[in-house]
Amino acid sequence: MKIELNVNGKDYSIEIEEHLRLIDLLRDKLNLTGTKEGCGEGECGACTVIMDGRIVNSCLVMAFQAHKSKIITIEGVEDEDIKNAFIEEGAVQCGFCTPGMILAAKSLLDKNENPSEQDIREAISGNLCRCTGYNKIVSAIKKAAEIKRGGRNV
Amino acid sequence: MYRRIKKVLGGDILKKRGKGIGVTFYGTGYGNGFPDVSRAYARLLEDGKVEILVGATEVGQGAKTVMVQIASETLNIPIEDVILVNEDTSKAPDAGTAAASRQTYNSGNAVKIACENLKDNILQEAKKILNVNSKIGLVCEKGSVYVKTYPSKKVSFKEIANINNNLKGEGVFIAHTTQMDENGQGAPYWPYTFAACAVEVEVDTETGEVTILRAKLVLDVGKAVNPTLVEGQIDGGFAMGVGYALMEDVGLKDGKMLNSSFEKYIIPTSLDIPNIEKVLIEYPEDTAPYGAKGIGEPVLLPVAPAILNAIYDAIGVRFYEIPVTCEKILLQLNKG
Ligand code: FES
Ligand code: FES
Numbered sequence A: 001m002k003i004e005l006n007v008n009g010k011d012y013s014i015e016i017e018e019h020l021r022l023i024d025l026l027r028d029k030l031n032l033t034g035t036k037e038g039c040g041e042g043e044c045g046a047c048t049v050i051m052d053g054r055i056v057n058s059c060l061v062m063a064f065q066a067h068k069s070k071i072i073t074i075e076g077v078e079d080e081d082i083k084n085a086f087i088e089e090g091a092v093q094c095g096f097c098t099p100g101m102i103l104a105a106k107s108l109l110d111k112n113e114n115p116s117e118q119d120i121r122e123a124i125s126g127n128l129c130r131c132t133g134y135n136k137i138v139s140a141i142k143k144a145a146e147i148k149r150g151g152r153n154v
Numbered sequence B: 001m002y003r004r005i006k007k008v009l010g011g012d013i014l015k016k017r018g019k020g021i022g023v024t025f026y027g028t029g030y031g032n033g034f035p036d037v038s039r040a041y042a043r044l045l046e047d048g049k050v051e052i053l054v055g056a057t058e059v060g061q062g063a064k065t066v067m068v069q070i071a072s073e074t075l076n077i078p079i080e081d082v083i084l085v086n087e088d089t090s091k092a093p094d095a096g097t098a099a100a101s102r103q104t105y106n107s108g109n110a111v112k113i114a115c116e117n118l119k120d121n122i123l124q125e126a127k128k129i130l131n132v133n134s135k136i137g138l139v140c141e142k143g144s145v146y147v148k149t150y151p152s153k154k155v156s157f158k159e160i161a162n163i164n165n166n167l168k169g170e171g172v173f174i175a176h177t178t179q180m181d182e183n184g185q186g187a188p189y190w191p192y193t194f195a196a197c198a199v200e201v202e203v204d205t206e207t208g209e210v211t212i213l214r215a216k217l218v219l220d221v222g223k224a225v226n227p228t229l230v231e232g233q234i235d236g237g238f239a240m241g242v243g244y245a246l247m248e249d250v251g252l253k254d255g256k257m258l259n260s261s262f263e264k265y266i267i268p269t270s271l272d273i274p275n276i277e278k279v280l281i282e283y284p285e286d287t288a289p290y291g292a293k294g295i296g297e298p299v300l301l302p303v304a305p306a307i308l309n310a311i312y313d314a315i316g317v318r319f320y321e322i323p324v325t326c327e328k329i330l331l332q333l334n335k336g
Helices: A022-029 A078-087 A098-111 A117-123 A135-148 B001-016 B061-075 B103-130 B157-163 B227-246 B303-315 B326-335
Strands: A002-007 A010-015 A048-051 A056-057 A071-072 B017-026 B035-045 B050-054 B082-085 B138-141 B145-149 B152-158 B169-175 B192-204 B210-222 B276-279
Touching: A048 A098, A056 A098, A071 B169, A098 A117, A098 A135, A098 B082, A117 A135, A135 B227, B001 B017, B017 B210, B017 B303, B035 B061, B035 B103, B035 B152, B035 B157, B050 B061, B050 B103, B050 B169, B050 B303, B061 B103, B103 B138, B103 B145, B103 B152, B103 B157, B145 B157, B152 B157, B210 B227, B210 B303, B227 B276, B227 B303, B303 B326
Parallel strands: A002 A071, B050 B082, B210 B276
Antiparallel strands: A002 A010, A048 A056, A048 A071, B017 B192, B035 B050, B035 B169, B138 B145, B145 B152, B192 B210
16 A cells, blocks of 8 residues: 655655554665664654654554654754753663654653653653663753753753 | 641551662672683874774773773873774774673773883884983873973874884783682672662552652762763663662563563663762772773662662561562551
C-alpha cells in the first residue's frame, strides 16, 4: 500500500508493507537512524518521535497509521537550545536514550516554557535511561527552558 | 478542624519514614590475580599536535574526555591539540576492557606514561635545536619548548616535528593484582575507593511502595579529573542502586530468565530518583594518574545497603534479600 506523510518538513509518498512499523519506516526506508529501538514493545521510549504534535513510541505505531501525518524525528529538531543544554549539563552518557529524551523535552517545552521540576520528571518518565540517573537530563531541560524564556543567551 | 488533624495523623501512620546509611570500599581493576595491563602510544604529529593511541573504549562514562585531559595535562598542551584514537583496534594498543572501574586509573596511567616518554623525547630534540647542554632548564608549554631563564629561546612542537618526524612515547601500566589464598585472604587489589551513601525513605504501609525522599553520596575519588563526569557517574550509579535495591530482578528459574523484558524487569524512571547531594573527597592516590581512582562501580555499591537500612528504620523489618519489592514489604507487614 502507498502512504503519504511529512517527515521533518519533507513530503514523502512511499510504498509500504502493511506490517511495517513506523520505526522501521523511519530507520530502514528513510534512513533516519537517529531514532533508536530499545525494547520494541512500548516500554523504554528510545523510539520516541513527535507525531502531529504528540509524542508517540514509533515501535508501537504502524506505518500505515502515519498516513497523512506530520512526524518530527531527532534529525528534524532544529531547536539548538535543548541540544546545547544537554551537552553543557553533561546529560548524555551512552546516548542511546538521548534522541527520545530530546523529543520528549521538546514536546514539553513546546507546550510549557516554564515547567516545574515535577513537570519535567513526568514528561520524561516514559523514557528510560540506564546511565545518567536522570538528574542531569532534568537540569538540562530546566536550563533549556530558561534559555527559551530569555534567561540567558548562548 | 478535628477531622483534618485526624486525616493528617492517619496519613502519618500509613506512611513511615526512615533514614539509613551504607559505607563500602571497592578495588579498582580486575584484581585477584587476573592480569591487568593497559598500553598507550603517544606520537608527535607533523602539525605539532599529539596523537594518543589507546584502546580505552568509550561507553558514555567519559574515557575519551578523560584520556585527552590526562594527555593535555602531562604535555602541557591545549585539549584541541590532542588527537585521540581509541576505538580502532588496527591502530590503538590494547588497554583492557571498559569494566572493573579501571579505565581512568589503569589506561589513564598508560597514557600519562606514554606522554611523559614522548615529552622526554621532545625535550631531547629541543635541547639539540636550542643548543643547550641539558633538558633540565627547558620548559614545555602550550606546544612549545623554551629555555626557562631565556624564554625567547624557543622552538614549537611543529618545528620540532619538522626536524624529527619520529618522536614517540610508549606507556605500559601493569596494575597490582594478586590472588587471594584458599581462605579468601590476601591483597587482591590496589587502590581502593571508599564511598558512603545516606538516604531518607518513605514506606507506604498500605501499598508497600518505597519512595526515596533525599539522598547524599560521598565519594573518595582520589582526584576528580572531570567533576561533571564524576557527578554523572554518581547520579547513574545511584539510580542503578535504587533499581538493584527495590525493583530489578531477572527472575532466574531453571536457568531461564522470567523477566526478560522491560514490562517485567523494572528499572527506575525519572520519577523514582531524587536529586542527590554529592560530595567529592579529593585525597590523591600516589600510584594514580594525577591521583584519580576508579569510581564507576563504587558509586553504586553503598546505595542498596543504605536503602535497606532506611526501610528497617521506617518499619522495623530487616530484609536480607533484594529487590525489596512492594509485595515483599506488604507480606512482612501483614505477618506481624
Ligand atoms: S523501542 Fe519503542 S518503546 Fe522501546
Ligand atoms: S545516556 Fe545511556 S541510556 Fe541514557
